[in-house]
Structure formats: C-alpha cells, structure tokens
Amino acid sequence: MANYAYLTASSQVKVGATKLVGIFCSSGSSPTVAIYDSAASSASDPVVIAEFSAATPGQYVFTGDEDGLYLKNGLYVVLGGTNPKVTVSYE
Secondary structure (H helix, E strand, O other), X not given: OXXXXXXXXXXXXXXXXXXXXXXXXXXXEEEEEXXXXXXXXXXXXOEEEEEEEOXXXXXEEOOOOOOOEEEOOEEEEEEEEEEEEXXXXXX
C-alpha cells in the first residue's frame, strides 16, 4: 500500500529505506522536480532523478519488476518554479 506526500516546496519526505512509486504535478509555473536518495535533507546526496521540467498536469509512474525505485537512505524532493504543487507516492 502506497503512502503519499503533497508538497509545495522542497522537503524530506521519508528517512530510511523506501520505494518511490510515482510523482504527480498538478500545477505551477515552469515547475521542476528532482529526487535524491537522502536522509539529511541534502541535495548533495545521490541523485535518483535529475531535475526535470514537469508537465502540468503530469503523472510519472515507476513500474517494472519491482514497481518503484528503491532508495536506501531516504526520499528528498527538490521543487522549483513558481507555486509548484506535487504529490509523491512511496512505500
């Protein structure tokens, strides 16, 4: 069962091992999203997804054999642009 976090600014979503299931960007002006495998709210930790310009609305679902992207340290999301509204789903 997936959890979710609604974000309007960069945030530490979870500390510890987790799986990123998806990203939904509902609105914003030129919103950008980047994902880091971090337990310390640091954009200097391993990059999982480099900064990209998100479509509004836009949905990005990570499927495959494991149905998600495994992160061992934590889930840290960096948002940019003006008034981004993003929901991340994770396990």
